[in-house]
Amino acid sequence: MASTIWHEHYTPIIGKEQVLYMLDKFQSSGTMKDQIDKGYQYFMITFESKNVGYLSFEKREKDLFLSKIYVLKEFRSKGIGKKAMKFVTEVAESLNCKKVSLTVNKFNFNSIKAYEKAGFVKTGALVQDIGNGFVMDDYLMEKII
Numbered sequence: 001m002a003s004t005i006w007h008e009h010y011t012p013i014i015g016k017e018q019v020l021y022m023l024d025k026f027q028s029s030g031t032m033k034d035q036i037d038k039g040y041q042y043f044m045i046t047f048e049s050k051n052v053g054y055l056s057f058e059k060r061e062k063d064l065f066l067s068k069i070y071v072l073k074e075f076r077s078k079g080i081g082k083k084a085m086k087f088v089t090e091v092a093e094s095l096n097c098k099k100v101s102l103t104v105n106k107f108n109f110n111s112i113k114a115y116e117k118a119g120f121v122k123t124g125a126l127v128q129d130i131g132n133g134f135v136m137d138d139y140l141m142e143k144i145i
């Protein structure tokens, strides 16, 4: 699912080479296992008994960091992402977090709009060197609970 969504969605934004690099670096099964060992939680998003996406978050000191939230293209704009973000916010509340935070590529316009609809606001920008000559050029967004 990571491969399907990343190739479809991110190739026009960051290019094929960076998609392949980031899939291997951040979304291989081995890396996901390491992330889970370090405290990340992964959830499959289901709709009418089908797996249609996934999300991942990590509890940090004062916030819940929403690391990933992806819905397969053919299931977008049906309210699934909104419901998934509500779930994440409820988890954050239950863990006494003061906010949910995330990073999103500056050119990932549709997702930024979906986040804004869900109550997230831009609070800054961040360029992270991820090796091999690639960077992640992101906005920081937060939703205060």
Ligand SMILES: CC(C)(COP(=O)(O)OP(=O)(O)OC[C@H]1O[C@@H](n2cnc3c(N)ncnc32)[C@H](O)[C@@H]1OP(=O)(O)O)[C@@H](O)C(=O)NCCC(=O)NCCS
Pocket (backbone or CB within 6 Å): 009, 068, 069, 070, 071, 072, 075, 076, 077, 078, 079, 080, 081, 082, 083, 103, 104, 105, 108, 109, 110, 111, 113, 114, 115, 117, 118
């Ligand atoms: C971001 C994402 C998870 C949102 O999930 P979704 O199921 O498409 O979102 P929803 O259908 O629940 O829409 C939520 C709200 O955002 C709005 N929205 C969604 N896409 C939008 C767009 N392109 N333009 C304007 N508004 C948009 C919807 O209208 C809805 O608004 P409402 O609350 O007034 O009803 C999904 O689009 C996705 O997986 N995108 C590709 C992967 C990605 O970039 N993920 C984020 C990584 S940082």
